[in-house]
Amino acid sequence: MDRYGLICRNILECPGITQRELAKSMDLSLGTVNGLIRECLEKGFIRERDGEKGRELALTDRGRELLAPYKVDGALIIAAGFGSRFVPLTFETPKGLLEVFGERMIERQIRQLYEAGVEDITIAVGYLKEKFEYLIDKYNVKLLYNPEYSCKNTLATVYRARHLLQGRNMYILSSDNWLRENMYHAYECGAWYSAAFKEGDTREWCLTFNKKGRITDVNVGGKDQWVMYGPVYLSREFSARFLPVLEAYYETPGTEQFYWEQPYVDMLKGEAKRRLEAEGGDLLARAETFSGQKASGWDQIEMYANRQPRDQVYEFENLEELRLFDPRYQNHSDNAAMDLVSRVFEVPESEITDICCLKAGMTNKSFLFRVNGSRCICRIPGPGTGLLINRRQEKAVYDTVASLGITEEVLYMNPDTGYKIARYYEGTRTADAENWKDMENCMGIIRKLHQSGLKVGHSFDIRERIGFYERLCLEHGGIPFEDYGQVRGWMNELMDRLDRMNRPKCLCHIDANVDNFLMFPDGSAKLLDWEYAGMCDPVMDISMAAIYSYYDEEQTKRLLELYLQRRPEKEEYYAVFANAALGGFLWCLWAVYKASLGEEFGEYTIIMYRYAKGYYKKLQALR
Structure with a gap:
């Protein structure tokens, strides 16, 4: 659109616009605009007519034709x-x-x-x-x-x-x-x-x-x-x-x-x-x-x-900028998490600062914030987790293991909603699955938990959990694997064999993902997020840690040796590989169900399914 078109557009959009207003709108001198108006009149793009304030400019049909392509x-x-x-x-x-x-x-x-x-x-x-x-x-x-x-x-x-x-x-x-x-x-x-x-x-x-x-x-x-x-x-x-x-x-x-x-x-x-x-x-x-x-x-x-x-x-780049622009957000954001933090710490929302998103977990969402000079993390349960996780059992576990000093410091936990606020530890990092010194520290925490003799009133039953997730998947679109029926039969075989072995039970974390181990500069560590914890076969924690880290067979054997601090027996090898297969099968079903809710985890589903099939086949040689 040339300057003639801009003259026509302004006249069309602002009937009665003056030359001076045109000059301001087009960022041109008044003399230039007056010259353009004369040319537009000569070319028939505009005409003069009587208006409420005297003579005014109006668009002609030819002027509308000029504007049409624009x-x-x-x-x-x-x-x-x-x-x-x-x-x-x-x-x-x-x-x-x-x-x-x-x-x-x-x-x-x-x-x-x-x-x-x-x-x-x-x-x-x-x-x-x-x-x-x-x-x-x-x-x-x-x-x-x-x-x-x-x-x-x-x-x-x-x-x-x-x-x-x-x-x-x-x-x-x-x-x-x-x-x-x-x-x-x-x-x-x-x-x-x-x-x-x-x-x-x-x-x-x-x-x-x-x-x-x-x-x-x-x-x-x-x-x-x-x-x-x-x-x-x-x-x-x-x-x-x-x-x-x-x-x-x-x-x-x-x-x-x-x-x-x-x-x-x-x-x-x-x-x-x-x-x-x-x-x-x-x-x-x-x-x-x-x-x-x-x-x-x-x-x-x-x-x-x-x-x-x-x-x-x-x-607006962040909530802080929005607060400065619209004062309502300083203390009334109408957000459940912000309201909770405000009530827990007894401060107005304006004193909750330095808010940033942490990497969303596979189960929950979390954000970091500063209040009263300290940094904390607020966990918000993800979609559908109320059905998947018993928050009262989670709180019971936290209360039970508090004396061991191996968990994060929990400042608030609501067993009804699943919201949790915990202390944030500066200068820490998550464990590295490829760093065997890290894994030795992690296995030390798991061993301390297992040997503590602490008990809770609920179990993590892999058979029950597989059946539960299977039902959820079938109720929400089905299970996409072509050979699922055959693999399900294999998993039944493994569970039956483990039942006959009558393995011992103790309090286990179940979700011993390296991302849940917090490593401190002094070499110490803590284990976070006890949502799935319950009484179970102790090697289940080793199996879960291995498949979460995408370990192969040799790495899994090495991890088991770090935990036991000795060479494993044949039954222990069988138990850790069987539980790895069952764990892969379980989390595969979990991911299929979560996908039906709109949450995708990329190749994770297939990797877990491959663990189920791969370890079952390997276990045939250990029978």
Whole structure:
């Protein structure tokens, strides 16, 4: 869209606009605008008419024809990600659905789009996708699910939505942006990226652009720079050149964590050609063909910096920033975990600081925080865990083993909800399965537990647990393995044999994953997360530790020797391999069930199933 088009768009959107207002809107001198108006009148794009305040400018049919190619066709709102920097709020609510001054951020943008006449809106969803369903009825939007949201970045999201962008003029928005003034229009000129000026040092993507505002380079980090910040507009001409390169990037290994903007940045720098050439040339040739341009000309792709005034666009980086912007979040976040921490420590939410997400476990979600000068961890039970774990039994175990000094310091535990708050230990690390000194320390803790003589009133019964998870799987879509019936029979054989062996029972941890062993600088260690603990065959802890560490047969034998501090007997070898097979079978069923709830664990399911089959076959030689 040229300057004539901008004159026409402003007149269409703001009937009665004055020349002085036009000059301010277009960032041009009053004299230049007056000259453009005369030319538009001569060309028949606009006309003068009587208005409420006297003579005013109005658009003609010819002016509407001039604008037609620049009509915005729709908007894509990216809302697939987790928003880890906003935990614990985002454990319950996607970031874009958080409220700012009583209005959800995504709804504010949808409303602004509607006000501009843009009504064809698609939301790309992933994490907690069901939370967005109500928007279909409320605003007539469409949802597009990205199944790769948890393992890939926004490049994959835009790739999944590329059919919406092809041949169309489209906005791309982030669901978690907040715009003070409506910056959307029914008609747009060439492709642009919203830009904000950042004073001082920044790690944002910094823009270099010419006098006309065309972006010529982008670099991460700088000082006193205009940066990419906020909404984006892609014209159909831009997308025709850009999307073939984005598609090629999607198919290129190593781009899984790329933002969708990376192909554009690499096109400007000439890096896109080099990257695709390195993949053998086929991807490059295809991108050149479909973009209609040789890679040597990709650096001429046109996108402009749409410079915005200060305090117009907000991309909240974390809960602390949101607290500063909307005071409601200082003490009333309406989040169960924050409310719990506030009550346990008897402080307002504003005194809960330095919040960050810890790596989500396979059963629970956790976040780290600081309160009263100390750092603590809050555990939030994952979906469906109320059915899988008896929290009262877990608390009974913690109470029982407290005297051994081998667990984390638990500050709060609710046996009804499963919420737990524990002390965080600075300077520690998890055990390394490849470090046999670490594993010796871990086996020392397990041995101390087993030899303590402590007992609880419940058992970990592998036969009962397998039957329980099997029923859950069959009730939620079935079990996908073709030979499951045969393998289930094998597991029955192993359990029957173990029953006849009448192995001794003691208090076991069951979940002796290396990630649950906390190693201290002085060489000591603690064992965390006793959710599955109960009375069981002591070698079960060795078997579980081995399969969690993906150990082979020889490594498992070595681990058993570290635990026993002697050479194992044949029966002990049999018991540890049989329990490893049964443990693999159990956790495979667990993962199948969790997948039916929408949680995926990659190749873990197959690895555990292979342990069940592999160790059963090995045990035939030990009979």
